Amino acid sequence: MVHRTRVIILGRQGAGKGTQCARLAARLAVPHVSTGDLFRAEAAEGTELGRQAAAYFDAGSLVPDELVLDLVVQRLDADDARAAGYLLDGFPRTLAQGQALFEVLGDWAADVAVELDVPTSVVLPRLAARRVCQDCGATSRAAPGAAEVATCERCGGTVTRRTDDTDEAIHRRLATYDQESGPLLSWFDDKGLLVRVDGVGDPDDVHHRLLDAVRSRIPDIGEV
Numbered sequence: 258m259v260h261r262t263r264v265i266i267l268g269r270q271g272a273g274k275g276t277q278c279a280r281l282a283a284r285l286a287v288p289h290v291s292t293g294d295l296f297r298a299e300a301a302e303g304t305e306l307g308r309q310a311a312a313y314f315d316a317g318s319l320v321p322d323e324l325v326l327d328l329v330v331q332r333l334d335a336d337d338a339r340a341a342g343y344l345l346d347g348f349p350r351t352l353a354q355g356q357a358l359f360e361v362l363g364d365w366a367a368d369v370a371v372e373l374d375v376p377t378s379v380v381l382p383r384l385a386a387r388r389v390c391q392d393c394g395a396t397s398r399a400a401p402g403a404a405e406v407a408t409c410e411r412c413g414g415t416v417t418r419r420t421d422d423t424d425e426a427i428h429r430r431l432a433t434y435d436q437e438s439g440p441l442l443s444w445f446d447d448k449g450l451l452v453r454v455d456g457v458g459d460p461d462d463v464h465h466r467l468l469d470a471v472r473s474r475i476p477d478i479g480e481v
Protein backbone atom coordinates (compact mmCIF):
# COMPACT_ATOMS: atom_id res chain seq x y z
CA MET A 258 0.00 0.00 0.00
CA VAL A 259 1.31 3.44 -0.92
CA HIS A 260 1.23 5.98 1.90
CA ARG A 261 1.34 9.64 1.15
CA THR A 262 2.46 11.32 4.32
CA ARG A 263 2.88 15.09 4.18
CA VAL A 264 4.49 16.63 7.21
CA ILE A 265 5.71 20.21 7.76
CA ILE A 266 8.12 20.91 10.60
CA LEU A 267 8.45 24.48 11.84
CA GLY A 268 10.74 25.87 14.46
CA ARG A 269 13.45 28.31 15.38
CA GLN A 270 16.91 27.91 13.90
CA GLY A 271 18.97 25.82 16.31
CA ALA A 272 15.90 23.95 17.62
CA GLY A 273 17.44 20.70 16.39
CA LYS A 274 15.20 20.58 13.34
CA GLY A 275 17.86 19.27 10.95
CA THR A 276 18.74 16.23 13.07
CA GLN A 277 15.19 15.50 14.17
CA CYS A 278 13.78 15.90 10.65
CA ALA A 279 16.34 13.52 9.15
CA ARG A 280 15.46 10.90 11.76
CA LEU A 281 11.71 11.40 11.47
CA ALA A 282 11.78 11.30 7.66
CA ALA A 283 13.69 7.99 7.77
CA ARG A 284 11.15 6.61 10.23
CA LEU A 285 8.22 7.73 8.06
CA ALA A 286 9.97 6.57 4.86
CA VAL A 287 9.49 9.93 3.14
CA PRO A 288 12.10 12.25 1.59
CA HIS A 289 13.47 14.93 3.93
CA VAL A 290 13.10 18.16 1.95
CA SER A 291 15.11 20.93 3.59
CA THR A 292 15.13 24.23 1.70
CA GLY A 293 18.34 25.25 3.50
CA ASP A 294 20.01 22.04 2.26
CA LEU A 295 18.64 22.58 -1.25
CA PHE A 296 20.20 26.07 -1.32
CA ARG A 297 23.50 24.78 0.09
CA ALA A 298 23.56 22.12 -2.67
CA GLU A 299 22.84 24.72 -5.36
CA ALA A 300 25.63 26.92 -3.98
CA ALA A 301 28.09 24.01 -3.85
CA GLU A 302 27.28 23.13 -7.48
CA GLY A 303 27.76 26.78 -8.46
CA THR A 304 24.37 27.05 -10.19
CA GLU A 305 22.77 30.38 -11.10
CA LEU A 306 20.16 29.87 -8.36
CA GLY A 307 22.89 29.12 -5.83
CA ARG A 308 24.66 32.31 -6.83
CA GLN A 309 21.49 34.40 -6.56
CA ALA A 310 20.62 32.96 -3.15
CA ALA A 311 24.11 33.21 -1.63
CA ALA A 312 24.00 36.88 -0.62
CA TYR A 313 20.70 36.46 1.26
CA PHE A 314 21.78 33.17 2.71
CA ASP A 315 25.09 34.40 4.11
CA ALA A 316 23.46 37.49 5.64
CA GLY A 317 20.86 35.33 7.39
CA SER A 318 18.04 36.93 5.36
CA LEU A 319 15.23 35.03 3.71
CA VAL A 320 15.78 34.25 0.04
CA PRO A 321 13.02 35.91 -2.08
CA ASP A 322 9.84 33.83 -2.34
CA GLU A 323 9.97 33.38 -6.10
CA LEU A 324 13.38 31.65 -5.86
CA VAL A 325 12.25 29.39 -3.00
CA LEU A 326 8.86 28.39 -4.40
CA ASP A 327 10.15 27.07 -7.72
CA LEU A 328 12.80 25.07 -5.94
CA VAL A 329 10.32 23.49 -3.51
CA VAL A 330 7.60 22.76 -6.06
CA GLN A 331 10.15 21.14 -8.37
CA ARG A 332 11.47 18.98 -5.53
CA LEU A 333 8.00 17.91 -4.40
CA ASP A 334 7.18 16.95 -7.98
CA ALA A 335 9.97 14.33 -8.04
CA ASP A 336 8.97 10.65 -8.17
CA ASP A 337 9.92 9.82 -4.57
CA ALA A 338 7.80 12.62 -3.11
CA ARG A 339 4.88 11.87 -5.44
CA ALA A 340 4.89 8.26 -4.30
CA ALA A 341 5.61 8.54 -0.59
CA GLY A 342 4.93 12.13 0.47
CA TYR A 343 7.46 14.39 2.14
CA LEU A 344 8.73 15.98 5.29
CA LEU A 345 9.26 19.70 4.70
CA ASP A 346 11.94 21.35 6.85
CA GLY A 347 12.48 25.11 6.60
CA PHE A 348 9.51 25.75 4.32
CA PRO A 349 7.14 27.53 4.57
CA ARG A 350 8.82 30.27 6.61
CA THR A 351 6.22 32.99 5.98
CA LEU A 352 2.45 33.17 5.66
CA ALA A 353 2.84 34.06 1.96
CA GLN A 354 4.91 30.90 1.40
CA GLY A 355 2.34 28.76 3.22
CA GLN A 356 -0.49 30.19 1.15
CA ALA A 357 1.50 29.72 -2.07
CA LEU A 358 2.24 26.09 -1.20
CA PHE A 359 -1.45 25.33 -0.69
CA GLU A 360 -2.37 27.23 -3.84
CA VAL A 361 0.00 25.13 -5.92
CA LEU A 362 -0.58 21.72 -4.29
CA GLY A 363 -4.16 22.14 -3.11
CA ASP A 364 -5.63 21.42 0.29
CA TRP A 365 -3.64 18.21 0.58
CA ALA A 366 -0.31 20.00 0.76
CA ALA A 367 0.03 18.95 4.42
CA ASP A 368 -1.54 16.48 6.84
CA VAL A 369 0.07 18.12 9.83
CA ALA A 370 2.29 21.11 10.68
CA VAL A 371 4.39 20.54 13.77
CA GLU A 372 6.03 23.39 15.62
CA LEU A 373 9.17 22.21 17.37
CA ASP A 374 9.24 24.71 20.19
CA VAL A 375 12.61 25.68 21.69
CA PRO A 376 13.01 29.14 23.26
CA THR A 377 15.53 31.69 22.01
CA SER A 378 17.49 31.48 25.27
CA VAL A 379 18.24 27.82 24.44
CA VAL A 380 18.94 28.13 20.71
CA LEU A 381 21.24 31.20 20.87
CA PRO A 382 24.20 29.49 22.57
CA ARG A 383 23.62 26.38 20.42
CA LEU A 384 23.88 28.37 17.19
CA ALA A 385 26.98 30.22 18.37
CA ALA A 386 28.64 26.86 19.17
CA ARG A 387 27.49 25.06 16.01
CA ARG A 388 30.31 23.89 13.75
CA VAL A 389 30.18 22.02 10.47
CA CYS A 390 32.85 20.05 8.66
CA GLN A 391 33.50 21.55 5.22
CA ASP A 392 34.53 18.12 3.93
CA CYS A 393 32.09 15.52 5.31
CA GLY A 394 29.27 17.81 6.49
CA ALA A 395 29.25 16.45 10.06
CA THR A 396 27.90 18.94 12.59
CA SER A 397 29.39 19.30 16.05
CA ARG A 398 29.32 21.65 19.00
CA ALA A 399 32.37 23.71 19.95
CA ALA A 400 33.24 24.04 23.64
CA PRO A 401 32.98 27.59 25.07
CA GLY A 402 36.03 29.61 24.02
CA ALA A 403 37.13 27.00 21.45
CA ALA A 404 38.93 28.09 18.27
CA GLU A 405 36.76 29.11 15.31
CA VAL A 406 38.50 26.58 13.07
CA ALA A 407 39.22 22.99 14.10
CA THR A 408 39.91 19.53 12.68
CA CYS A 409 37.03 17.13 12.08
CA GLU A 410 37.13 14.14 14.43
CA ARG A 411 35.38 12.01 11.85
CA CYS A 412 37.32 12.70 8.63
CA GLY A 413 40.19 15.06 9.48
CA GLY A 414 38.61 17.85 7.39
CA THR A 415 38.23 21.52 8.31
CA VAL A 416 35.53 22.35 10.84
CA THR A 417 34.20 25.94 10.88
CA ARG A 418 31.03 27.91 11.53
CA ARG A 419 28.36 27.84 8.83
CA THR A 420 28.68 30.98 6.68
CA ASP A 421 25.30 32.11 8.06
CA ASP A 422 26.20 31.42 11.71
CA THR A 423 27.97 34.74 12.30
CA ASP A 424 26.60 36.53 15.39
CA GLU A 425 24.90 39.16 13.22
CA ALA A 426 23.28 36.61 10.89
CA ILE A 427 22.13 34.47 13.83
CA HIS A 428 20.36 37.46 15.38
CA ARG A 429 18.79 38.40 12.06
CA ARG A 430 17.49 34.85 11.47
CA LEU A 431 15.99 34.57 14.95
CA ALA A 432 14.36 38.00 14.65
CA THR A 433 12.90 37.00 11.28
CA TYR A 434 11.51 33.79 12.79
CA ASP A 435 9.83 35.69 15.62
CA GLN A 436 8.36 38.17 13.17
CA GLU A 437 7.17 35.73 10.48
CA SER A 438 6.18 32.64 12.43
CA GLY A 439 3.24 34.12 14.37
CA PRO A 440 0.91 34.67 11.40
CA LEU A 441 2.02 31.40 9.79
CA LEU A 442 1.39 29.35 12.94
CA SER A 443 -2.04 30.96 13.45
CA TRP A 444 -2.92 30.18 9.84
CA PHE A 445 -1.99 26.51 10.28
CA ASP A 446 -3.91 26.47 13.55
CA ASP A 447 -7.02 27.87 11.84
CA LYS A 448 -6.75 25.06 9.28
CA GLY A 449 -6.69 22.55 12.15
CA LEU A 450 -3.22 21.35 11.13
CA LEU A 451 -0.99 22.72 13.91
CA VAL A 452 0.48 20.59 16.69
CA ARG A 453 3.02 22.03 19.14
CA VAL A 454 5.85 19.87 20.44
CA ASP A 455 8.26 20.74 23.24
CA GLY A 456 11.69 20.55 21.62
CA VAL A 457 13.68 20.84 24.84
CA GLY A 458 15.14 17.67 26.31
CA ASP A 459 16.77 14.41 25.37
CA PRO A 460 16.84 13.96 21.54
CA ASP A 461 15.23 10.49 21.81
CA ASP A 462 12.35 11.92 23.85
CA VAL A 463 11.91 14.76 21.37
CA HIS A 464 11.86 12.23 18.50
CA HIS A 465 9.06 10.27 20.18
CA ARG A 466 7.10 13.45 20.87
CA LEU A 467 7.37 14.34 17.18
CA LEU A 468 6.27 10.87 16.16
CA ASP A 469 3.26 11.07 18.49
CA ALA A 470 2.37 14.47 17.03
CA VAL A 471 2.41 13.05 13.49
CA ARG A 472 0.44 9.97 14.60
CA SER A 473 -2.20 12.21 16.19
CA ARG A 474 -3.08 13.43 12.68
CA ILE A 475 -2.10 10.44 10.54
CA PRO A 476 -3.01 7.31 12.52
CA ASP A 477 -1.82 4.85 9.85
CA ILE A 478 1.58 6.37 9.13
CA GLY A 479 3.77 4.14 6.99
CA GLU A 480 6.57 3.69 9.52
CA VAL A 481 9.64 1.61 8.73
Ligand code: AMP
Nearest residue numbers: 292293313314318319320325347348350
Ligand atom coordinates in the same frame (compact mmCIF):
# COMPACT_ATOMS: atom_id res chain seq x y z
P1 AMP B 1 18.29 26.79 7.19
O1 AMP B 1 19.34 25.78 6.90
O2 AMP B 1 16.90 26.19 7.19
O3 AMP B 1 18.56 27.60 8.44
O4 AMP B 1 18.28 27.82 5.97
C1 AMP B 1 19.42 28.55 5.66
C2 AMP B 1 19.08 29.77 4.81
O5 AMP B 1 18.44 29.34 3.60
C3 AMP B 1 18.09 30.74 5.43
O6 AMP B 1 18.71 31.64 6.34
C4 AMP B 1 17.59 31.46 4.18
O7 AMP B 1 18.56 32.37 3.66
C5 AMP B 1 17.49 30.31 3.17
N1 AMP B 1 16.15 29.68 3.27
C6 AMP B 1 15.88 28.40 3.64
N2 AMP B 1 14.56 28.17 3.60
C7 AMP B 1 13.98 29.33 3.18
C8 AMP B 1 12.64 29.75 2.96
N3 AMP B 1 11.61 28.91 3.15
N4 AMP B 1 12.43 31.02 2.55
C9 AMP B 1 13.44 31.87 2.35
N5 AMP B 1 14.73 31.56 2.56
C10 AMP B 1 15.01 30.29 2.97
